[in-house]
Amino acid sequence: MTAERVSRPGSLLHVVIVGAGFGGLYAARTLAKHPVRITVVDRKNYHLFQPLLYQVATAALAPGEVAAPIRSILRKYPNVRVIMAEATAIDLERTCVVLADGALGYDYLMLATGASHSYFGHPEWEPLAPGLKTVEDALEIRRRILSAYEAAEREQDPERRRALLTFVVVGGGPTGVELAGAIAEIARQTLRNDFRLIDPAETRVVLVAALPRILPPYPEDLSKSAEQQLRALGVEVRTNAMVTNITPDAVHLGDELIPAHTTLWAAGVAASPLARSLGVPLDKNGRVAVELDLTLPGHPEVYVIGDLALFTHQSGKPLPGVAPVAVQQGKHAAENVWRTIEGLPRKPFRYVNRGSLATIGRAAAVADFGRVHLSGFIAWLMWLVVHIYNLIGFENRLVVLIRWAWAYFSYQRGSRLITGPPPRPELPR
Amino acid sequence: MTAERVSRPGSLLHVVIVGAGFGGLYAARTLAKHPVRITVVDRKNYHLFQPLLYQVATAALAPGEVAAPIRSILRKYPNVRVIMAEATAIDLERTCVVLADGALGYDYLMLATGASHSYFGHPEWEPLAPGLKTVEDALEIRRRILSAYEAAEREQDPERRRALLTFVVVGGGPTGVELAGAIAEIARQTLRNDFRLIDPAETRVVLVAALPRILPPYPEDLSKSAEQQLRALGVEVRTNAMVTNITPDAVHLGDELIPAHTTLWAAGVAASPLARSLGVPLDKNGRVAVELDLTLPGHPEVYVIGDLALFTHQSGKPLPGVAPVAVQQGKHAAENVWRTIEGLPRKPFRYVNRGSLATIGRAAAVADFGRVHLSGFIAWLMWLVVHIYNLIGFENRLVVLIRWAWAYFSYQRGSRLITGPPPRPELPR
Secondary structure (H helix, E strand, C coil): CCCECCCCHHHCCEEEEECCCHHHHHHHHHHCCCCCEEEEEECCCEEECHHHHHHHHCCCCCHHHCEEEHHHHCCCCCCEEEEECCEEEEECCCCEEEECCEEEECCEEEECCCEEEECCCCHHHCCCCCCCCCHHHHHHHHHHHHHHHHHHHHCCCHHHHHHHCEEEEECCCHHHHHHHHHHHHHHHHHCCCCCCCCCHHHCEEEEECCCCCCCCCCCHHHHHHHHHHHHHCCEEEECCCCCCEECCCEEEECCEEEECCEEEECCEEEECHHHHHHCCCECCCCCEECCCCCEECCEEEEEECHHHEECCCCCCCCCCCCHHHHHHHHHHHHHHHHHHHCCCCCCCCCCCCCCEEEEEECCEEEEEECCEEEECHHHHHHHHHHHHHHCCCHHHHHHHHHHHHHHHHHCCCCCCCCCCCCCCCCCCC | CCCECCCCHHHCCEEEEECCCHHHHHHHHHHCCCCCEEEEEECCCEEECHHHHHHHHCCCCCHHHCEEEHHHHCCCCCCEEEEECCEEEEECCCCEEEECCEEEECCEEEECCCEEEECCCCHHHCCCCCECCCHHHHHHHHHHHHHHHHHHHHCCCHHHHHHHCEEEEECCCHHHHHHHHHHHHHHHHHCCCCCCCCCHHHCEEEEECCCCCCCCCCCHHHHHHHHHHHHHCCEEEECCCCCCEECCCEEEECCEEEECCEEEECCEEEECHHHHHHCCCECCCCCEECCCCCEECCEEEEEECHHHEECCCCCCCCCCCCHHHHHHHHHHHHHHHHHHHCCCCCCCCCCCCCCEEEEEECCEEEEEECCEEEECHHHHHHHHHHHHHHCCCHHHHHHHHHHHHHHHHHCCCCCCCCCCCCCCCCCCC
């Protein structure tokens, strides 16, 4: 297959952006105002609003409500081309992106392919404890949670029934907290009157965190508050706990065994494997250490942004893998590309932290604004507003708002379907 | 595994309803008011509003918007139990439903398992031309339609690009008409400005109908009007055309070959295979001929309703496989069960036809109310109202209404995601 090198009208320079997450999308939007040709490459045809993906996994929202087609987001920029393709490697010498089925030459390159899960050297745990990064992941988690209740309703053996009604979430970060809180709410509210032989309120939700406290990047008082709010929802929080094994029937924490049929993984993060093809040293999470200006060392034409980048220049500690970092880096890298084209020097990146919000459940959240720490209803309301505001697409905002209002008053969830392939064979029945 | 025979509080009689489509659901709701124990068995955990499924296949709605969990629909009836299980056979002698993983005894049985596609003796066409009966079918069709445009944008060979932009819909009934109309609208409106190298308006949509006219159960003038409305949307309507072969690259109509990478099947219908286990004669579509009172001949304790039933007593011709027939039969069978328990004679069923509506596209539809025939905008508006009104769940009604209003004014579609497994190998790239 020949490399796709598009003709160059007016010899505009060609910027290739790989990955249309927060980093890639904001980079494309920023750069599109300038006279350059941009190609956005993504494996998927949609941009995913990852902060709300746990709501798809817990049956509150549909995938289409937290995603928008990349093409339609970028439709208004005639100088932006979008192609759905898998980038398999970067050839820095020949300045091209190698695709699964071709190649794509670039003048400037932005790598924004994000991260996936890491099972800390236990890849065999992956099918037993799915993580939450893609729409497919979310639908698989939803299928497992809802199927467990269906199987429990039919299970006559009380031990197996208890295991079916036990959910272990591994990982004390924001995703783990969100998932654990949402499962507890499904059990105690959404499914309350739906079953005849089991009582969903008997559901056991266990959040396993390796560190002494949950939400480690947050200040201690907010970690404590989050833990209290989770306990109030009925979640068992196990800190300082290391998962030593996962089987279809149980999670092992050292000598302790928790019989559980559904285990979800929200612990490790591994940067996209595309980074390996760069031939530069990576950190233990597979991230690329970038220069102050977000470029790849020795390659001022290549930018690495978002979860794929290891940026330690600001405080010595790496910036966290969250949406605001990716958005700011995307915009900044785009500006640096244009400055370079204009003959100006590149500017160093500086992350402006406008605060962090983590949600736990209905009217339960924590907010960290530096000196101001909030928790409970007010923090939750702020979380709602920020997430509705940042969602892409007016229609999605409106629909999500209605679904949330409806869920708040009815305690119901709008997307409670078990779809996809039949249950995995390890599950009873 | 032992048969599940639930204890009988107050020795209430046990009615098992297999299938929670329109027939089964309305039967359960009607019967639940009486002192009987009811068990509803379905393979899925949700009731699907099939008349809007084509909108999921064409990216307008999300699956959760046209489906509702069976448990939550029936939550308010304490005498109704719902189990998610696959019924594999009926044992009439031992009066039990054989499940994939157990058995379920009954005093009265209602079979409402509906129908699937028939490929007229060509099962090899199924992977090449998916039909539209389940949520999974709809998502597969959506994936194929949207993926074809993505592949076309990257295809350099003009012949293959043309084939990628050709969609053949086989079947001139309501589903075929809806799908063909919706694809034409996606091409000409939704995707208008989204691509750079292809013009989606060049899409060719071919509707292939075996009979001399489309929508055969409708009066001739409405068939003609529907054909005109489809042509106005840019659909090629081919009547009197028989599909003789389907390959990954083309559809054969006798000697004629239509190069097309996406073929959708909306032609044959085959009743659920569960009917075969009854040991009674079936018609060529696999349907069970029922008595005037909807019971199985020789088995007054067994009712067969909806698409699974062949009811010819009214006009000599079989009643059509549409939702209103299933709803009326479900209610009627439920009343007959209760009359039997009360010692009253069973009543004969009589279908009351309140009219038929078929939609074609934006402001395009036909309506048949016996002497009154409508088409165009008014028929379309009636179609909208009837479908919103009959949708189950207030939240779904509201969300679908917003999505439709949004789609009407913006020409956009809210659920344009390519999800699921990667493209089938036959597709180029």
